[in-house]
Amino acid sequence: xxxxxxxxxxxxxxxxxxxxxxxxxxxxxxxxxxxxxxxxxxxxxxxxxxx
Numbered sequence: 001x002x003x004x005x006x007x008x009x010x011x012x013x014x015x016x017x018x019x020x021x022x023x024x025x026x027x028x029x030x031x032x033x034x035x036x037x038x039x040x041x042x043x044x045x046x047x048x049x050x051x
């Protein structure tokens with residue numbers, strides 16, 4: 001174990017922990033719940049750049 005400070009908990013991390021507190025679920029179920037609750041910001045995918 002290192003003596004470095006712990007990583008900061010991101011907003012996405014907080015959302016994931018909150019969802020998992022509700023019960024065990026697959027990542028796809030997490031995305032579905034976030035969309036159903038109208039919080040799609042972290043569920044959107046970044047478009048791929050054209051080559």
